[in-house]
Amino acid sequence: MASLSDQLSRLVYSTEQGRMCPDCGQPQNQCRCEENRREHALSQAQGPVRLSLETKGRKGKGVTVVSGLVMPQEQLKALVKELKNACGAGGTLKEGTLEIQGDHRAVVQARLEHNGLTVKRVGRP
Numbered sequence: 001m002a003s004l005s006d007q008l009s010r011l012v013y014s015t016e017q018g019r020m021c022p023d024c025g026q027p028q029n030q031c032r033c034e035e036n037r038r039e040h041a042l043s044q045a046q047g048p049v050r051l052s053l054e055t056k057g058r059k060g061k062g063v064t065v066v067s068g069l070v071m072p073q074e075q076l077k078a079l080v081k082e083l084k085n086a087c088g089a090g091g092t093l094k095e096g097t098l099e100i101q102g103d104h105r106a107v108v109q110a111r112l113e114h115n116g117l118t119v120k121r122v123g124r125p
Contacts, residue, residue: 048120066098086111
């Protein structure tokens, strides 16, 4: 928390820049405070990501399934593309869950943890 003297001396308007953000002191059109708040709220809402291997209904073929992701659709699409490239396998995004063809749990877990997500393996080892 800023001290009282810092709060009182904060610039709110500049003739060159226009209105200033009261939180970060940047011009209003360059302020990223709201975007940072949304990202922080999403990261707080994100619980552990569930990672499992499913074979049921797939004629015995294994599929690595990642569920429990809370992020915008564009980020999910980018993530599934990254995971497919890392595993060298096909995959898809279905109803908020990522599916990668084959048993790639170790690679997917390493990538997700590298991206700052908490991963919980579900099902058989």
